[in-house]
Amino acid sequence: MNIKKKVSLFLTLVFVMVMIMPAGSVLATTSHDGSIQSEVYTSPKFKLQCVAGSVYNGSIIDEVYTSQYFTVNVWLENGQDIYAEDFIFSYDTDLFNYIGHQIVKEGLRLYAEDRDPAGVIRYIVVSEGRGYGISEDSILISLNFRASGYFEGLGTFGVNGVVADKNGYEYFATDELGIYVKPSTPSNTDVNRDGKNSVGDLAIAAYNFGQPNYSWSNQNSDVNKDGNVNNIDLSEIVEAILRVR
Numbered sequence: 001m002n003i004k005k006k007v008s009l010f011l012t013l014v015f016v017m018v019m020i021m022p023a024g025s026v027l028a029t030t031s032h033d034g035s036i037q038s039e040v041y042t043s044p045k046f047k048l049q050c051v052a053g054s055v056y057n058g059s060i061i062d063e064v065y066t067s068q069y070f071t072v073n074v075w076l077e078n079g080q081d082i083y084a085e086d087f088i089f090s091y092d093t094d095l096f097n098y099i100g101h102q103i104v105k106e107g108l109r110l111y112a113e114d115r116d117p118a119g120v121i122r123y124i125v126v127s128e129g130r131g132y133g134i135s136e137d138s139i140l141i142s143l144n145f146r147a148s149g150y151f152e153g154l155g156t157f158g159v160n161g162v163v164a165d166k167n168g169y170e171y172f173a174t175d176e177l178g179i180y181v182k183p184s185t186p187s188n189t190d191v192n193r194d195g196k197n198s199v200g201d202l203a204i205a206a207y208n209f210g211q212p213n214y215s216w217s218n219q220n221s222d223v224n225k226d227g228n229v230n231n232i233d234l235s236e237i238v239e240a241i242l243r244v245r
């Protein structure tokens with residue numbers, strides 16, 4: 001094989017390797033002084049996470065009760081100077097009702113939300129200015145849902161789309177998450193689950209009175225699981241305390 005053919009074969013091999021290289025591969029690069037260096041190449045990716053309670057401190061869950069409120073966080077991981085995201089979020093409309101969204105990371109802003117009644121929503125999220133690009137794992141957007149009161153079973157959430165870095169390089173990312181909807185349980189007035197009904201349970205629920213579910217300090221404050229902490233929950237706890245001798 002002559003030199004020309006060898007070079008041609010080498011270049012073809014390099015091209016094929018780059019084309020099939022998965023995220024996380026080691027990529028050989030040539031530095032300014034001509035030496036060969038290796039870099040670990042990781043693509044940004046989405047991760048879906050379902051939580052009950054507050055966005056950052058809530059407990060991660062994989063099942064919900066019928067009629068329960070909960071939050072699905074869309075995370076962006078492995079990002080480096082990512083400044084814009086254009087993605088489609090999908091959910092099962094038989095099992096879940098979409099309530100709304102929140103942006104919790106400073107410097108991020110939602111520029112577009114395009115909703116389709118079939119359970120498909122397109123979002124465009126942008127970092128407003130230098131210093132707000134995403135270079136560490138961050139929640140892009142938090143989506144509030146309520147499990148429908150009519151159906152039980154396994155429902156799926158999906159996200160896929162394109163994110164781009166400060167140089168305009170675009171990366172495709174996707175993720176999927178299954179959440180099981182189970183029947184509601186009867187009221188449980190023992191909010192802190194210490195085995196007794198007392199004023200401690202009442203105080204916890206009182207602290208969460210009137211708050212949206214993502215800011216509850218304890219999800220058991222909603223004793224009748226209707227998605228609100230209100231005078232119905234407090235009255236049930238008081239009645240349980242009065243029954244204690």
Ligand SMILES: [Ca+2]
Pocket residue numbers: 189190191192193194195196197198200201
């Ligand atoms: Ca208790």
Ligand SMILES: [Ca+2]
Pocket residue numbers: 221222223224225226227228229230232233
């Ligand atoms: Ca309630």
